[in-house]
Amino acid sequence: MDPRPAPSLLPRLQRQGVGAKLLQDWLAIAAAHGGQAVHVGVNRANAGGMQFWKKLGFAELSHDGLADGRTVWMGLG
Numbered sequence: 001m002d003p004r005p006a007p008s009l010l011p012r013l014q015r016q017g018v019g020a021k022l023l024q025d026w027l028a029i030a031a032a033h034g035g036q037a038v039h040v041g042v043n044r045a046n047a048g049g050m051q052f053w054k055k056l057g058f059a060e061l062s063h064d065g066l067a068d069g070r071t072v073w074m075g076l077g
Helices: 018-032 047-055
Strands: 038-042 070-077
Touching: 018 038, 047 070
Parallel strands: none
Antiparallel strands: 038 070
């Protein structure tokens, strides 16, 4: 398993719980292999993506002293 998946769903599959289910399964696999925390990079302009990750418990990671870029780093765990 690639420890760095790049999840992206076709628009017709979005907002149906598919992404949440895939993430749930991936987190279970990661935990079974010793994973304790995960992070994702989300394009700041992707409001739907930001909402998705926040809904699943991800929070924006602190980046004190760094300029805001187009990628928002969010973490869980």
